[in-house]
Amino acid sequence: MALLNSLKKLFGTSKDLGAAKVEELKGKAAPVVENAKEYSKDVVNKVENAIDDVKESAQAFSEKVKNLGEDIVEKAEEKLDKLEETAENFVEDLNTKLQAKMVKPEADSNQTNSSIKSADEAVSEVSEETVDNVKESVKEEKE
Numbered sequence: 001m002a003l004l005n006s007l008k009k010l011f012g013t014s015k016d017l018g019a020a021k022v023e024e025l026k027g028k029a030a031p032v033v034e035n036a037k038e039y040s041k042d043v044v045n046k047v048e049n050a051i052d053d054v055k056e057s058a059q060a061f062s063e064k065v066k067n068l069g070e071d072i073v074e075k076a077e078e079k080l081d082k083l084e085e086t087a088e089n090f091v092e093d094l095n096t097k098l099q100a101k102m103v104k105p106e107a108d109s110n111q112t113n114s115s116i117k118s119a120d121e122a123v124s125e126v127s128e129e130t131v132d133n134v135k136e137s138v139k140e141e142k143e
Contacts, residue, residue: 090130
């Protein structure tokens with residue numbers, strides 16, 4: 001029985017020592033666990049701030065792209081308006097020049113053929129001048 005009492009005493013002492021060690025380790029680990037919690041909170045805050053910054057940057061970028069697109073459309077519309085105006089002026093000039101250079105047809109077929117030839121020459125001449133004018137206008141707009 002003495003052996004049994006000795007074993008009980010030994011295990012009881014070991015149990016008490018183990019509990020004391022566990023409490024000591026808990027005390028030492030508490031500050032480390034607390035630091036880890038604080039560090040985790042800081043990391044979460046930094047990540048959230050970075051996400052907010054990315055969102056703001058993306059919004060600013062999309063706004064810039066939208067404005068750029070609007071500017072491009074506006075400039076294209078202006079160029080189209082200028083081209084339309086140039087084309088209208090071309091048609092008006094062509095019509096005016098044709099009317100000025102047209103000769104009334106005579107009853108004679110030779111006169112009619114010559115009138116058609118001179119009208120054809122007039123149209124060719126006016127067309128060449130107008131094409132040159134349009135090319136110059138387009139060239140100036142590109143510059």
